[in-house]
Amino acid sequence: MPLWPIVAFAAKVVFLLCVFIWLRSTFPRIRYDRLMTFGWKVLLPLCLLNLMITGAVKVILFP
16 A cells, blocks of 8 residues: 555645634634624624525426
């Protein structure tokens, strides 16, 4: 079994961990009430819109 796929995977994991640590230390912690407001007022409508568009595309393109 060649060693390079394992090394490449480990390098990608280390890179992503460094990016996550960097982002976590750069940006302040989000307040819980602002996160909940974002979820209810932004993410939920986007989720429902995604469901409607996906359903319409499925009905129209794949009868």
